[in-house]
Amino acid sequence: MRVLAGELTVHNYNYYTLDNPVISDAEFDLLYDELIRLEQESGVVLPESPSLRVGGEVLKGFDTHRHRARLWSLDKAKDEDAVRAWHQRLLKGITDYNTKHPDEEPLPDPSFVVELKFDGLTLNLTYENGKLVQAATRGNGTVGESIMAQVKTIRSVPLTIPYKEGLIEVQGEGLMFLSVLESYNKTAAEPLKNARNGAAGALRNLNPKLTAERRLNAFFYNIGYSDELEFQTHNELIQFLRDNHFKVNPYVAYFSEIEEVITELHRIAVQRPEFDFLIDGAVVKVTDMRTRAALGYTDKFPRWAVAFKFEAEESTTVLESVAWNVGRTGKVTPLARVEPVELAGVTVQNCTLNNTGDIERKGLKFALGTRVFIRRSNDVIPEILGKADEEEQGEEIVYPESCPACGTALVQRGAHLFCDNRLGCKPQTIARITHFASRDAMDIETFSVMTADQLHESCRVNDPADLYDLSYDDLIGLERFGDKKARNLLDAIEKSKDRDLASFLNGLGIPNTGKATTRMLADHYGNLDAIMAAPPEELTELPDVGGIVAESIAAFFREPLIQESIRRMRERGVKAEADRPRQAAAITDSPFSGKTVVLTGTLSTMTREEAGRRLEELGAKVTGSVSKKTDYVIAGESAGSKLTKARDLGLAVIEDEQELRRLLGLDEA
Structure with missing residues (x-):
């Protein structure tokens, strides 16, 4: 049982703290089930057993807990001038100390660390001789509430740590990740209002089983008390946390100048929506521990740290x-x-x-x-x-x-x-024509929703096929349509006739389908008539096509109105042909064969669609979301939250476009 508990603890650490599992979920379950079986047979549950995380009986109330060391609040800075004012106070404090202590080694010029200010519930964990013996809320900073049973349900909280020399208090933040909140609310009888309330409510709920259902996480950032430990710098403290299996947020940045810090604070504010958890600011601290001790505290705040608050979301x-x-x-x-x-x-x-x-x-x-x-x-x-x-x-x-x-x-x-008046409902007609003409569909340049509205009212354009009946005489008499605008629109409509099959399918607006599905249909069948004739049971054989999507596609092409619209468009020269021959089989000896790939950001030498098609030719499965099952993330310029999540998960990221072209076989090595 000790061996099993030890193995499961290591795998929990790899999965929940490092986001780098080394065994499958099924293998983990086998080990866990074996431990449960042994516990049930023996009637013994070891204090380090992972089975303690699932939550036990409902508690009658919270006990109070007095912290060994006070948990301080932070002084707040609302703008960069306030950060500079804090910096001036800091410099004055260092100068005053050095003046008053001429026989001591002078305090160094300050350097800074910037960390994220998490918006969750503060946790204070007590470890004695390597074992978790207490967990409490911040409370008033001196006395909090004991929430040991609730905190044990957080898989990223270690129940035991390698450091076994005495007693320490570790401070962190309990969080509900935004993706977890979204998933939870899809099936919850009572949806949670936000992630902060979701975390705080779970940790302060007397039923630990409810806490476990919320799938909380935690990041750790400080040692508040220790019998023996001493650190010279903040970096040493953070490394100690990592070495002892605490989950530390990947973002920790160090700077020597306050103006660099201010620039970084603004950068984090812009990056804020990309995180999968709530932050309400960033924290600036002096890195040197001796300086921290020398400057000390006011009645409320440490003098060596400040919190930069962001605008409320x-x-x-x-x-x-x-x-x-x-x-x-x-x-x-x-x-x-x-x-x-x-x-x-x-x-x-x-x-x-x-x-x-x-x-x-x-x-x-x-x-x-x-x-x-x-x-x-x-x-x-x-x-x-x-x-x-x-x-x-x-x-x-x-x-x-x-x-x-x-x-x-x-x-x-x-x-x-739903309004089922497909042809007689003006907003549906305008939106359908606008979508058909959009960039990812037929790409009719200069077209807008205002154009669709005007053509609907004045030229009886009720269906995308009607666009191909428009003449110069129809347009020239319209308001805001001169000779040049009329000819430009007609030229753009004529040019759209050569758009490929995937773009045409996307433009039709098939219910429950998007660009990825229409591209897959075009690539698989390579022919519009074949797609229109495909029965639902055949469509469900295709990747990522379930019963609902298959029936939506088949039912769409069974509609007489859709068949007539397509017939008219083809009669007027719309080709709707695949842009390349159908692939007989994907290449199986490429670096991407059998891999799941996500594209994000902007590429400079090709479009993401072109890159996606080439990846699929090389045997890759191109998806739109990043997960632990993703093999590669290809990141172009202005890559956002998907790149951030890839780095948080430790996934392979390709950011060099020339290297990407080489791997795609587009350039020589």
């Missing part, structure tokens, strides 16, 4: 009204209007609500006029997370029974409302 405001918009597929979605509020540097007035199911799950059915939580990140439209006060009752959000655009009776399919 979450806030509360009043939900004023809900409008219902019709998309190109007929889906009718709610858009919330809220009382204007500043959020992440932007004035927010509109928020997404997704669908009626989303409204119900978030308890917003009777929320009009009440205060709600909203969140904005990554420059997308903000989302309403839920009511600020669950007990407050507002006016009812009334779901429409008929289409707000054309009056047709709506149909409920799943969590969504």
Whole structure:
């Protein structure tokens, strides 16, 4: 049992702390099941057993815990001038100390470390002779609440550590990763409003089994107390944490000048939406431990550290009204209007609500006029997370029974409302034509939603096929259409006839499909007629095509209106042909054969689509999301969150485009 517990602890460390598993999940389960069997037979559970992580009986209440060393708050800086002011106080403090202690070695000029300021729940863990013996919240900094049973459910918290010389207190932050929150909310009876509340609520819940369900994580950054340990620099402290199997965030940056620090703080603020966890700022600390000890503390804060706070990404405001918009597929979605509020540097007035199911799950059915939580990140439209006060009752959000655009009776399919008046509903028509002309579809230059609206109203363009019937005389009489604009649009429409099959399929707007699926269909069949004739059972044989997607594709091409539209377009010269011969078989001896690859960022010598096609020819599976199963991430310019996640997971990253071209067989070695 000790051997099994030891092996499982190592594998837990590799998986949850290093993100680098060395055995499969199935192999781990076999070891774990064997340990459970032995525990049940013997009636003995070792204190280091991983089975203790799953959560036991519901607790009756929290005991208090007095920390060995105080957990300090940090002084806050709201802007770069405040950081510079802190720096001046720091320099003065160092000068004063050196003046008053002429017989001591002078304190050095300060250098700095910048770390992320996590937005979760502070943890203070106590280890005695290498074993976790206590875990507590921060509380008031001196006394916190004991949450040992809850913290044991966090897989990245080591139950034992190699350091066994006495007692230490280790400080960190309990977090719920954003991807975990998203996954949790998909099936939760009561969705969580945000990741911080999800973590804090789980760790301060008296039922450890609920804590385990939240799949929390933790990052560690400080030793608050030790019997024996002494560090010369911050870097030594961080290395000690890593050596003792604590999960340390990969981001730790060192600087010698305060202006370099300020530049880095602004860079982190820009990078903030790319992290898979919440941060609300960054922390600047002096790296030299002797300087820290010499400068000491005020009544509230250490003099040798400061927290740079970012603009809030979450806030509360009043939900004023809900409008219902019709998309190109007929889906009718709610858009919330809220009382204007500043959020992440932007004035927010509109928020997404997704669908009626989303409204119900978030308890917003009777929320009009009440205060709600909203969140904005990554420059997308903000989302309403839920009511600020669950007990407050507002006016009812009334779901429409008929289409707000054309009056047709709506149909409920799943969590969504649909208008099935495909040809007579103007918003659907405008959106469908605009999508058909978009860059990733038929790429009709100069086309816009305003153009689609104007052509629909004045030229009876109700279907993409109608674009190919337009003449110069149709356009020249329209408002804002002169000779040049009319000829440019007709030339662009003519040019679009040569777009490849995958682009044409994407332009048709087949339900439940995107660029990747339409590209795969074009590559597999190489012929439009073959795709149109493919039955659902044949389509499900293709990669990443399930029953719903297969039926959507087959049903789409069975529609007489779609068949007629395609016939008209082909009759007028739209080729919709594969851009290369169908591949008989992928190359099997390339570096990418059988590998899962993700493309992100902008490439300079080719498009991502071209790179993706070449990768598939070489036997790769090109996907859109990064996970532990990803083999390679190819990162071009301005690569964002996918590159960050790849580095966090320790995946192979190709950032040299010339090296990529060589591996793709496009350039000589």
